[in-house]
Each structure stands twice: as structure tokens, then as C-alpha cells.
Amino acid sequence: MSPIVAPSAAAKQAEQLKLDGNNYFQKNRFGAAIDAYTEAITLCPNVPIYWTNRALCHRKRNEWTRVEEDCREAIQLDHTSVKALDLGRGANPKSYMVEEIWQELAKAKYLEWEHESSRRTWELKKLKETCESALKERHERDSSQIEGFIDRSTSLLKQLDALGRVFRKAAEDDTPTEVPDYLCCKITLDIFRDPVITPNGVTYERAVILDHLEKVGKFDPVTREPLKPFQLVPNLAIKEAVHAFLDKHGWAYRMG
Numbered sequence: 001m002s003p004i005v006a007p008s009a010a011a012k013q014a015e016q017l018k019l020d021g022n023n024y025f026q027k028n029r030f031g032a033a034i035d036a037y038t039e040a041i042t043l044c045p046n047v048p049i050y051w052t053n054r055a056l057c058h059r060k061r062n063e064w065t066r067v068e069e070d071c072r073e074a075i076q077l078d079h080t081s082v083k084a085l086d087l088g089r090g091a092n093p094k095s096y097m098v099e100e101i102w103q104e105l106a107k108a109k110y111l112e113w114e115h116e117s118s119r120r121t122w123e124l125k126k127l128k129e130t131c132e133s134a135l136k137e138r139h140e141r142d143s144s145q146i147e148g149f150i151d152r153s154t155s156l157l158k159q160l161d162a163l164g165r166v167f168r169k170a171a172e173d174d175t176p177t178e179v180p181d182y183l184c185c186k187i188t189l190d191i192f193r194d195p196v197i198t199p200n201g202v203t204y205e206r207a208v209i210l211d212h213l214e215k216v217g218k219f220d221p222v223t224r225e226p227l228k229p230f231q232l233v234p235n236l237a238i239k240e241a242v243h244a245f246l247d248k249h250g251w252a253y254r255m256g
Helices: 008-024 030-043 048-060 064-077 082-088 095-144 149-170 206-215 238-248 248-253
Strands: 196-197 203-205
Touching: 008 030, 008 048, 008 206, 030 048, 064 095, 095 149, 095 248, 196 206, 196 238, 203 206, 238 248
Parallel strands: none
Antiparallel strands: 196 203
16 A cells, blocks of 8 residues: 655645656657656646646647647636647647637636626726715715805716716726727637738638638638748737737637
């Protein structure tokens, strides 16, 4: 019977195995790295980074099924794991893994936004009501002491209107509108997940443009210029812009 390892000792051992795996990975010893991450997972299976690190090794070895399996585990443990999503992006365009992982992540992120948005909306509503009450109380108190009731009523209306504008502005980020065009694929009109740019400067969703090149023809659908898959380059600027937009406007996860 093997000895029982205390949780703290197991965690420390798992972290050391992760560091060992990282060293093996840097030396391109992917098999040894996989073994180290696997041991870490055995000790601490609820740590997402062990799964994503092992998935990266599998990706380097073109083992797409195992990449998918490890990414799914990481997403189940941490719905906000963008690293798990990024590992699958563009790795195997003929697989549905990326779409499914994206949908899982988007659903979790949208539900998270919905919960936080409801809380913020309720807090803003209560704060607005408190501010309105305070303004009205001060108006009634001042009106009983000073002449010029009509002028003060007009002043109160203006103050309430200004207060309303302030709170409407505060609620803007949680108010669904439209995603800017530059953050959307020109073919699907959906928000980008894995944007790539062509030599002509047109940005598309990777899986969508690859599908077009395979099934329709080797040309840019917008410019009609010849286009080969190897000419597609990740558009990191747009990718960062999408991440920033989604971080600020969580409702947009539902539109992907």
C-alpha cells in the first residue's frame, strides 16, 4: 500500500513536476514534459494549468485529439481559461474543437457578466434613488425657507435630469448595443475569435477563411486577389482589441 501524501506535500511535488515539465518543454523534450505534467495532474487534478501545459506539448506533437481532451478538462476546471481556448485556435482547422470550446467559454463568461451586471444594475438603481431622495429633501427644506419656489422647482428638475444622465452613462457598459464592425469577421459578421490578416490587409476569422479557401477557391473573398493559407498571419492587434472589448462588454459573448 502506497503511503498517503499530505495535500500540501502533494501540491509542492506537483509544482516541482510542473517546473520540470517546463524545463523539458524549453528543450523540446515534449515526451518528458508530458510525463512530468501527467504526474502533476495525478497528484493535483484540479489545477487547470497542468492540463493546458500538457495540451501545449500534445499540440507540438500534432496530437490533436489529446489537445482537445486536455483543453476540455481545463475549461471544465476554469471557465475563464482563455489559454485553453487559444491552444485550440487554428491548430487543427478541420476539427470542431475550437468552436465547442469557444461556446463553452462564451457561455460561462456571459453568465458571469449577467450575474455581475444584475448586481451592478441593482446597486446603481438604489444609489440613484438615494441621490434623488436627497435632492428632493433638500429642495423641500430650502423651499420652505426661501422665496422663489418656481425657480427652485426648475433647478430641481435640472438637477434630477443631470443625475439621470450620470447614471445612464454609468450603465452604458452593461447596455447591449452593437459590436464595432472592425471587431467582426467580414464573412460571418460575428465577433472575432481567432483573427488572421491577409497580405491585402483584410482580416477574417481563421476557420472561416480557411474553409473558404478549401471549398470555394484560393482567393480573397473581398479583394478577389489570389490567396493561399500560408499567407494568413494572426492579427494580434485585433485579437487584443477583441479581448479588451469583451472584458468591458461581457454581453458581447452572446453574439459570438
